[in-house]
Amino acid sequence: MKRQSFQSPDAGRTGLSILLALVTILLVACGDPPWNNPHPPAADDLLTYQSVMTPAPPKHLDPAISYASDEALFIMQIYEPPMAYHFLKRPYELLPGSLAAFPEVTYLDEQGTEIAEDDGDPAYTRYTLRLRDDLHYQPHPAFAKDASGAPLYLFDSAAAGAAYRRIPDFPQTGDRPVQANDFVYSVKRLADPLNGSPMLGFMSQYIVGMREFSETLAQVPRSGWLNLDDYPMKGLSVMDEHTLTITIMGRYPQFVYWLAMHFFAPVAPEVDRFYHNPGFEERNLTLDWWPVGSGPYMMVKNDPNSEIVLERNPNYREEFFPTEGAPGDLEAGFLEDAGKPVPFVDRAVFRLEKEVLPLWTKFLQGYYDRSGEVHGNTNGVFDQAFVVGPDGVEVSEELSEHQIVMSPDVKPGIYYYGFNMRDPVVGGYSEDKRKLRQALQIAFNTEEYLNIFRKGNGIAAHNLIPPGIPGHLKGEEGMNSYVYDWVDGEPRRKPIEYAKQLLEEAGYPNGRDARTGEPLKIFIDVQSQAIGNTSMNWIDRQFSQIGVQVEFRPADWNRTREKLLTGNTQIFSHGWLADYPDPENFLFLLYGPESPLECQCDGSNNSNFMHPEYDELFRRVRVLPPGPERDELVARMVEIYRREAVWLYAFYPKDIYLNNSWVHNTKRHGISKATLKYIRIDDRQRQQMRQKWNQPVTWPLYAGVFLIGALVLPGVNAYRRRQNATARQGGK
Amino acid sequence: MFAYIVRRLLYAIPILIGVNLLTFTLFFVVNSPDDMAVSQLGEKYVTPEAIAAWKKKNGYDKPLFVNAEGAGLAAVTDTIFFTKSLKLFAFDFGRSESGRDITTDVSTRMWPSLAVALPTFIVGIWVNICVALLVVMFHATRLDRWAVFVFVCLMSISYLFYIIGGQYLVAKTWKLVPISGFHADAQAWKFLILPVLVGVVAGIGSGARWYRTLFLEEANQDYVRTARAKGASEIGILFTHILPNALIPILTGVVVLIPSLFMGSLLIESFFGIPGLGSYMLDAIKSQDFAIVRSMVFIGSILYIVGLILTDISYTWADPRVRLN
The missing domain is CATH 3.40.190.10 (Periplasmic binding protein-like II)
Known part of the structure; x- marks a missing residue:
């Protein structure tokens, strides 16, 4: 008996035709090209x-909590802080954002009496912020009201508001003008310990009463929303609907830059209350996920x-x-x-x-x-x-x-390998220690490193202040003359022989300790995810030119941080991206009291650089307004940084964007x-x-069908032959 | 059978406690709550106050296992282990370190995972079984030897190669489908074709080779020879005699995977931009989000245990002689 269903000679061809028809139907169903549109x-x-x-x-998208540039990408489109930056001008220029004009600055003595700007060191500085009168919040259910004017979406229980899972689920929205109290409220949110704002510790040093306010709130029993308006903060006051004042301790001209950050953007109290509805947090309905600005x-x-x-x-x-x-x-x-x-x-x-x-x-x-x-x-x-x-x-x-179109972008930041100035081998301020560090600086060819490992996306730093920020100089006057020579109109790294000579003068001829004969070995602490074997080998080769041995100690960020806090490091990798475009925001990286060992805190001077002249200059630069006098002091600080060779190498990160x-x-x-x-x-x-x-290129689809056919048809034929074969060859 | 299932479920409790304890200990050996705070707070202005505030806000300001200051039961319940790990048994996953509700995230993300994993799983098994049966049909021929060679080659190629190669050819060069992404609407199929295709092709080598081995063992049994002698067709022999008898080892490897389909695939989801649980887990590991990792490990353990129980049950379906006692 013949099995027609599987042995028909047309079965394979029919299957192939069906497959081809399916592919054609599929292509028609795809509609007009392009088919690869992911949107x-x-x-x-x-x-x-x-x-x-x-x-x-x-x-995080809460303006009080977030402190990352990929989060600022969203927050800064939604919120409008008091100050802003000019989009095009360079060096970066500060402008009023949600303010009608620059803040008015008033200096006060201990008694709170107004004093002149140049009348000694003020006890306090008061910033008066006058808002634009056309600021308005976005439509949002937090502002929606019922017929009696009461907030529409305030619930007594989680079950009552359970129908709402996203902000667009709320059918009603409302809005209102921005008021001065909203700015005060946002500063209070920075101080609320429950929010865990990264600004709390830093700003408490400046804003009058912030620390006390935070300590008070920590004692308040909470159940649901706490109206921060009920708790005054000494350094904040609302003058009228469009005017507020912020009083800070002493003089801190850079405070105005902080006003351009989202930490100081207005937050309406009713928005805060809305997000404290019972059950909202469990559905991710929080200010941290649904910003309102x-x-x-x-x-x-x-x-x-x-x-x-x-x-x-x-x-x-x-x-x-x-x-x-x-x-x-x-x-x-x-x-x-x-x-x-x-x-x-x-x-x-x-x-x-x-x-x-x-x-x-x-x-x-x-x-x-x-x-x-x-x-x-x-x-x-x-x-x-x-x-x-x-x-x-x-x-x-x-x-x-x-x-x-290409948009190269040199970031206002610096990445560096720093020396621990308290280290017995590479640290210290004597002439031989300086020469040792300079020899190591010359041996590390930063330009080559950037070309090989960052594909040229970086600029070797001669200065700790990056381009675009006052204090960064270009050309010969901006060159680090301890490491480079000016040759043919450009800086050229000093020859390796000079590094060897410096090393010898430092007491390490041919890379060996002149007293003990032991080879000089340096230890570099790096974050394990930030370095690979090839770059470690390359660095090893650089120092082997002057006979110095290197040992790397990779660790994760937490372990590296521990070493930095305890000073248990010799050379370490680190980086800094500017909060604001002022030289002070970089010069403080070497300010003595910022040393973690000195302040017993998470200070930024991880090199533990202690230089009385530098520190004194920094204290003056910090309070001076921009101008020639300040520029000169900055230049002197940069010269100290170069002469003392505090960092092994540094570069300004660069990135290329395409449009x-x-x-x-x-x-x-x-x-x-x-x-x-x-x-x-x-x-x-x-x-x-x-x-x-x-x-779309469609021939591969048809080619695929034919390929399947080419594989299946011979199989079908072979199967048919086998089924029809007799036990004996030629027999019946 | 009911008593057996109940007993197996009860056995699961100490296993889950053990998994929980192990995950918890491993995490806290590597990462202290202070480390976690530093990781979450970033690198700037991480003051001791900020660390303390973060720990308090996220419930890491308690002792790990025993609270000496707690009165009565609070000595045990007012600890990190109880609040963070034992609450999982009530399916209270809590919040991630970045503040999102984990239960909401898991329930949202398991569907995209399933949308990719289920078709890949079903089509993959079907293709593997068909290919393996075809090869068994031509056992000891040149086709069989070439097929085994191709299977070994396919097995030897990295999964990443299939993904990148598939994306390069199908999406980049031929522009037939989007290279990555996902939309949970009528257009979802456009985004699923390529990951499913890649998943199926990448699994053919190992799957078909394994099934071929299982089928060959059965193909040499007496009952197959008898069926053939009685004039049954090869196709009939393969599908009605060999396949059902080779089901037990197939079910052992396959049924256990079914519940885990919800967990998604780390690589596929990451490369194809599928917002599923696989990429959720990967992101959590990268950002050291202990709360998510702990929850995912717990869910994974439960699903694995459920998979094992289902496997046992499936034996009774595949072979009526099997009894669960």
């Missing part, structure tokens, strides 16, 4: 900026697992694109939108991308407008993205064809993240390019 179809015609968050979602954008979706969506705040005040910029901005096209109202884009979507390849592919396919926000994300694909030409790094041919051609106003701002409102998109060009770049 859902737009439900409206809002102009949307498509970007990324990498490599992890933000942890008066900035140009508001959060409409917070899914940290996949995307965060911001939309234009309909209540945002009138604001215009700057009409002035830095030299070269006009030629670069950064002033094309001068005087136009901002923001330009209606919606910004930030999708989570953890891996480089998908991110990079989507950027090249035009589905992301820029390669990154906080990070350029170009290091992992450097060889595909760039070529090193006569003028330095340029975009590759493929990127040129896509008219992709598709339809994105405009892409100038990077090293300090402020409140720049989304200036981004402009040419949506028509974007659609055209996406269509052009993403036409």
Whole structure:
């Protein structure tokens, strides 16, 4: 009996035809190309900026708690602090943000009587902040009220509000103008120990009464929301609806820079109360996840697992694109939108991308407008993205064809390997110790290190103050003459023979201790995730040129921190990114009282550098206003830093961001993240390019079907032959 | 059978306590609450006050196992171990170190994990069994030898290669599907095709080779020879005789995985941007979020135990001679 179902000679061909038909149906069902668009179809015609968050979602979005640049990316679009930065001007320029004018500064004596600025050291400084009168919060359910004017969404139990899981679930919203008390409330939130703000310890040194306020709150029994308005803080007062004062201890001119950070952005008490509804925290309905502000954008979706969506705040005040910029901005096209109202884009979507390849592919396919926000994300694909030409790094041919534009960004920060100045071998202030450290500095070829291990994304530091910040000098006058010579119009590292000579003078001829004959061995503490074997081998080779041996001691950040706090290190790796663009924010890294061993705290002077002249100069620089006198003192401090050779090497980190051609106003701002409102998109060009770049290649699908057929058909035939075969060959 | 299941569930309790204790001890040997505070607070202005405030806010200001100051039961209950680890038995996962509710996160993220893992699992098993049966049908022929060679090659290739190669060819070069991402709507299939395809192809080598071995053992049994002698077709022999008899070892390896499908895949989810539990776990490890890791280990242990029980039950279905006593 014949088994027709499986032995028909047409069975394989029929199967193949069905498979081909299925593939064709599938292709038709996919609709019009492009098929690889990762974004859902737009439900409206809002102009949307498509970007990324990498490599992890933000942890905190509460302006009192957050202290990370990838979180500031969102917070600074939603909140508007009292001060802001000019988008284009360099060096960075401070401007009033939510204030109508710069704060008025008044100096006070011990009794609180006003004194003149130059009338000795004031006991207190009072900042009077006058708000703009057009500040308004975004629409939010916290402001919604019932007919009697009472808050609409205040619940007695978790069950009563259980229907609401996200902010968009609330059908009613309200809003109101920003008031002076909201700024006072936000400062009080910094002091509330329950919030665990990173600013509490630091700002308590300055804001009058902050520490006492915090201690008082710590004693208050809590059940639900605590109205901070019921507890006064001595250094804060509301003068009227649009005016407040903040009083700080002594003189601290840099305080005005802090006012440009989100810690001082207004928080409405009713918002705080709303988020303390019973059961809200369990559903992640907190200020930490659903920020509420008066900035140009508001959060409409917070899914940290996949995307965060911001939309234009309909209540945002009138604001215009700057009409002035830095030299070269006009030629670069950064002033094309001068005087136009901002923001330009209606919606910004930030999708989570953890891996480089998908991110990079989507950027090249035009589905992301820029390669990154906080990070350029170009290091992992450097060889595909760039070529090193006569003028330095340029975009590759493929990127040129896509008219992709490069935005290099030197960050206002510094990474360094520091010497522990209390170490018996490399530390100390004698001439031979200085020479030893200088010899090691010369042997470590920073430029080569940056070229090999950071693909040129860094600038060797001659100064502890990075570019863009007063005190950083370029050219010959900005050169560290202890390590470099000025040759043919550029700094050139001193020859290795000179390093050997210094080493000999320091008591280590050929890298051996002249007294004991023991080889000189130095120990470098590094964070294990920040260094690889190749870079350790390279560093080892650098020092072997002068006969010095190196041993690395990798550890995680917690162990490294412990060593720094106890001074149990010889050479350590560290870094610092500026909070504000003032030389003081870098010079304090070597201020004696900031040494962890000195203050018995988490001080920033991890080198434990103690230099009376430097410390005295720092104390003067800290209180002096910008000007020639201050510049001169800064230059003297930098000279001490160079002469004492406090750090083994240092560099200013650089990152390269890429922008598709339809994105405009892409100038990077090293300090402020409140720049989304200036981004402009040419949506028509974007659609055209996406269509052009993403036409699918369908032949592999058909080839796959034929391949399957080529594999299956012979199998079917072989099976058929086998089923039909007789026990004996040729028999029946 | 009911008594057996109840007994197995009761056995699970000491196992879970042991897992819990081990995870807790391991974590606190590596990381003290102060270390955790420093990791979460960042690198700037980490004052002792800030550390103390973080510990208080997150409940790490208590003793680890015994609270000498606690009266009565509070000596045990007012400790980090009780509040952070033993509460898991009430499925109270608490909050992550960044303040998010873990139960909400887990219940949200398990669906994308399942959306990838379930089709990969089902299609993968089906493909592996079919390929293995096909190869068994041509046992001791050139096709069989080549197939084994290809299986070994496929097994030897890193999983990462399949992912990156798949993304490069299908999504980057041919532009047929999005390279990564996920939307829980009607368009979700667009994002699932590639990870499922990669998962299935990457598993063929080891899966088909293993099943081939199991099927070959059965293919040489007397009952197969008898069926063949009675004129049964090869296809019929494979699917109605060999496959059911080889099910016990297959079920041993497969059923235990079913509950764990909720846990997702670390690599696939990370590379394809699937917001599932696999990437949740990976992120938690990277950011040293002990609360999430502890909860995920606990859930993983429970699912594994459930998987083992289901495996035992499935034996009774596959082989009526098996009795659970």
